[in-house]
Amino acid sequence: MVKHLKPAVMLFVILTVLTGVVYPALVTGLAQLLFPGQANGSLIVAENGKTSGSGLIGQPFSSPGHFWGRPSATGPFPYNAGASSGSNLGPTNPALVDAVKARVEALKAADPDNKLPVPVDLITASGSGLDPHISPAAAAYQIPRIAKARKIAPAKLSDLVQAHTEGRQWGLFGEPRVNVLSLNLALDAMR
């Protein structure tokens, strides 16, 4: 028992220094050298030095003239990037059905003429509460509302969505998606 104490303590200290100090410091150093933008949160910095959010973190949108993102379950306000969270609502929880119903109604109220069914990602909360993307279908669904609010031709908006649609990575991995913040930034820049 006692004979194992010295090796245990010493090895623990040495491995702590190696894996808890040297390793993260080495990764940080190399990361800051090789990928400074990504390592610090992929912030979107304009030419004048102004930051307008992170390219990987979604933001809340509710005005009719912007594309809306996924519903977010973070507290106390949506898209709180300091406290990520999903809703954790189970599939048979009545609260989930009520929430989805309210979201569908809000979308319909903002664009009463749109009778199409709503793409599911637009009315379900994301896992992180910070999902920066919506599906291309969810973006297309919102085009008539934005066209009316901004008095822009829907075809122009379709082109913009198309230009901001990322396909599957390497043509295979993941799902096609549209980054809502960069789409809205481009939309605001159109004026």
Added chain:
Amino acid sequence: MTSNSLWQIALYVIVLVALAKPLGLYMAKIYEDEPVGLNRLLAPLETLIYRLSGVNPQQEMRWTDYAIALLIFNLLGALAVFGLQSVQASLPFNPQNLPNVSPDSAFNTAASFATNTNWQGYGGEVTMSYLTQMLGLTVQNFVSAAAGMATLIALIRGFTRRKADIIGNFWVDMTRSTLYILMPLSLVLALVLVGQGVVQTFSPYQNVPLLESVSYEQAKLGADGVALQDAGGKPVMETVEVKEQVVAVGPAASQVAIKQLGTNGGGFFNVNSAHPLENPTPLSNFLEMLSILLIPAALCYTFGMMVGDTRQGWAILAAMTLILVALIFVTVPAEQSGNPAFTALSVDQVASEGQSGGNMEGKETRFGITNSALWAVATTAASNGSVNAMHDSFTPIGGLIPMWLMQLGEVVFGGVGSGLYGMIMFAIVAVFVSGLMIGRTPEYLGKKIEAYEMKMAAVTILIPPLMVLGGTALAVMVDVGKSSVFNPGAHGFSEVLYALSSAGNNNGSAFGGLSANTPFYNSLLGAAMLFSRYWLAVPVLAIAGSLAAKKIVPVGPGTLPTHTPLFVALLIGTVLMVGALTFVPALALGPVVEHLQMLGVGPAK
């Protein structure tokens, strides 16, 4: 299922199996002290470590010494994690000035990370300082994985040695696992992940402006910090306008890499690998998901190499892979089928070129259904427990499979080291059962399996179900257990059963709705994690000692070959039978009932 979905799944399984041989070969050479480049390069460092620690690498241990060394080392780790959390407010590298962690939560986290479970009762970005994350949690991510690998290697030596009383040197096996296997792989993975967008910085959280401000209501506090009330006794509300977003960052990539590779699973952020800064792209997702099963798969080949018959390793890997693939093809369609309660609400859940469709509650757009369901199966097949989607919001069948994979004892790949030693216990039971059927003394890899080995193997197989079912029964009987439940009805029972299945098999994933950061759950789950880790590891080492002392029986006409498809089927049968017989009643009360409710009457009334 779409053809793209099939391609993504096929590619995942193919790459995984293809990498098993090269990495398995490399690890076998490391453990057998053959030169492979990297250990030549780092040999001076290894020698220095032994000199400073007073370790003689040539001096091997009996199984009892090996077990004592393992326990002391893990105890030190748990104490360090507990201590760091308890005083983090006074220590540096805490830019957000996070307070000290409560004792029950600190105990739970210490037990959780020392046992390679990495269950998290807390939210990372609002609880742990950078120092605690690195010096406490990242370190345990490495050494708890290394301890699992060391235990496995000791067991393998039990099979290969004849009439010996020593099974290796724990300190050497720990050092080599960390230095030559876990650290190099993690370094490479961490840098690739940063390239994809995972953060790695010591800077404080970043403030960025919102394009559209957002407001919410909160109770107004008086000057004394107590919520104000109006004349009618109602709380006075005030509107808060938010114009900025505080983006949590930190040294995440270094921890994410090892949490995936070491089957740890404890996320840097609260939502784990669903967080865009922990898993930003489909490619980062593929690599993180591959890392979950990489080392457990490769260790099968290492096992085959070390026992001198690689067919033995392939047979076990085949059994694991077959169970994995079968369950992938249950989970993905279950999630893709969506939620029947939404169909009446003018919601489009059908997969198309424009959307993944399906049950998207709790899932991220970039991963869609395929990668979320695939990850859920991989992370619970391994005792990893990281998530990229919220399992609590899965369909009943989509949630049943991860739960059952944990309940099988984390032997389908399982934890690094611990998964394979668990599977070898099932192999011992399988040869015993077939020995009874053909009327022969059972043998495995040339060693006679006798009463002592059978007793120890039975202990390792029975402890986790005892923790899971006993713990669940206790939790649903007492008010402190029931009051933490979030979702109503059968799903609420599933939340408790999932938590105990996770802790009692050292997985670490959760149905996150359960408020588990309470003294009751912190203690119950902490105890379950400790029992399930060490009451398995010690009997496994006892078997290693007992096997090492035996002579090797030559293969005869009555020997049951353990590398054939017949044995693979027998092994799968043993795992599934034990798992099914033990857990079907409990699963029937949770996900099965919920599934019938969902199909029959829509949402539970």
